[in-house]
Amino acid sequence: MSPETATTSTKTALGHLRVLDLTRVLAGPWCAQNLADLGAEVIKVERPGAGDDTRSWGPPYLRDEDGANTSEAAYYLTANRGKLAITVDIATAQGQQIIRELAAQSDVVLENYKVGQLAKYGLDYNSLKQIKPDLIYCSITGFGQEGPYAARAGYDFIVQGMGGFMSLTGERDDQPGGGPQKAGVAIADLMTGMYATIAVMAALSHRDRTGEGQYIDMALLDVQVAMLANMNMNYLTTGVAPQRWGNAHANIVPYQTFATSDGHIIVAAGNDSQYKKFVQIGGRPELADDARFSSNPARVQHREQLIPLLAEMVKLKTKQEWITLLEQAGVPCGPINRLNEVFDDPQVKARQMQISLPHPSAGSAPLVASPMKLSATPVSYRNAPPLLGQHTEQILSDILHYDAAHIAELRAQKVI
Structure with a gap:
């Protein structure tokens, strides 16, 4: 069976929502991609000329129909499908105004800047809720908004170590090759994106019932600690820190x-x-x-x-x-x-876990499908991960109603 060519669903769960995505790398974009898959209009905001760091995290890169590399790293393609892309320099007053105007017409803002960084631009929750009182605003950081580590940058690898995961992962110390080991993917980032998705959905449900917006404080370290599940309880019920078991299980044999x-x-x-x-x-x-x-x-x-x-x-x-x-x-x-x-497995094929979406520079982009299977409101695959700034004019014109002259002026001033 060949990979499925994805199409847009006409009936989605979140088609009534707009999300302003100020995040980059993985945890925040993963959350935003979930919301996009469920039908929300997601606007990805990036720096002019540079964009999300992961655009250049290659090789490998997406290849065009002639086999040549495009500008899109495979890593970037992981977490950005279904989004519209705009470039805005938020360090400028005009750029900040654009973000405020977009936030005023959005239901959710996602951001993963360092603690306090957006406040100096007037783009923090306390500032934006003045113009959009029912706004759901989700901040994703390494260590949260308070505590002795709040100012630190958060990296998945470090959090896997700090949060105890690497003390549980890897071959036993008394075996050849024994010692701490990180996961093969950025699990702290990915799980934070998943928890953030759930938190955003809960906040939206509350807003729909009460009209009240709220602030969500997500931290990679919190998530890494929480997701240790039975290993946490093995420790808390005994006071003894669990050891690494390699590919064995602490509580079940064989x-x-x-x-x-x-x-x-x-x-x-x-x-x-x-x-x-x-x-x-x-x-x-x-x-x-x-x-x-x-x-x-x-x-x-x-x-x-x-x-x-x-x-x-x-x-x-x-x-x-x-x-x-x-x-x-x-x-x-x-x-x-x-x-x-994996991708040749008949069960994976039957579940249509590989899809393909049209791509402006590569012709098509192979992607991994969402695992969410909803009968009434299936996920929506509207477009491949966008090129840098691909929809800037469209967003400014259609949503903010800027005329062509104003957009040209912003571009000349390198605001967009």
């Missing part, structure tokens, strides 16, 4: 990777019945009868004795033999796919 005769598989036996089927398929049914291994708490306690026995058992079959037999028995399992295998 729940990890195993080497087969020709590769690796993941086995996630979440209950005793699944474990029993696993060892029966492997020709070792006695491992289910052994009192040390007959229940999950016992298996966790005797992990060091059990895992070598299971590892020896798994090596006797190929990866595909194991997956076929375990799937037939209802034991959760799976391969470890590279991304070429």
Whole structure:
């Protein structure tokens, strides 16, 4: 099946909303892209001549139909589809006025500037709510608006370390290659974008009921701490900081990777019945009868004795033999796919997770679909991530009703 060519949905959940996106890099743009996918009109504001930092975070870059690189880095394409793009120099009085006029006609403002930076331009929440009392204003920073670290710049990698994630991720210290490890993607940024999306939607629901706007203070460190889930509770209920388990699980055994005769598989036996089927398929049914291994708490306690026995058992079959037999028995399992295998997977294809959108310089842009599947108001893919300033004249003319002479003057003065 070829990648789906995305089209605009005529019925969207958020088509009545306008979002002014003053964010760049990943956390803020990820939130804004979610809102755009759900139908909101999102206006991305960038610096003239430079734009979002991620536009130049390459290679790789999007290639045109002749195979030549365009100006759009793959990283930028990650989080900016469905948006309109305008360039505005907010350090100028005229640029600030443009932002104020756009905010006055918007439902939501998103920003991820350093704490206090927008206040000097009169573009902070307290300033903008004077002209738009029901405005939802979401600030995304590394450490929040108060506290001893509030003035620090926030970077995902650093937050993964500070927030405890890297103390839980990586091979065990007593194993070869043991030590702290970051995630393969910027999870603190991405999860902050997701939490920000939820917070914005909650604030909009409150506004629709009461007419009251509000301020949202999102911090990467807060999100990183919150998302540690059961590991947080393992610590809080015992006072003992959890250790790294590599590809194993702190509370479930066996729940990890195993080497087969020709590769690796993941086995996630979440209950005793699944474990029993696993060892029966492997020709070792006695491992289910052994009192040390007959229940999950016992298996966790005797992990060091059990895992070598299971590892020896798994090596006797190929990866595909194991997956076929375990799937037939209802034991959760799976391969470890590279991304070429991911996008070639029949389930990923069936879910239409790769899309293509027309692109002004590349002809088309391959993109990853939103995972949100809504029956009545499906996500809307209106346009590929925009070129720098692609819609500047359109926005100033259609929304702010600037005439051509005024726009030309702003451009001559490098305000836009």
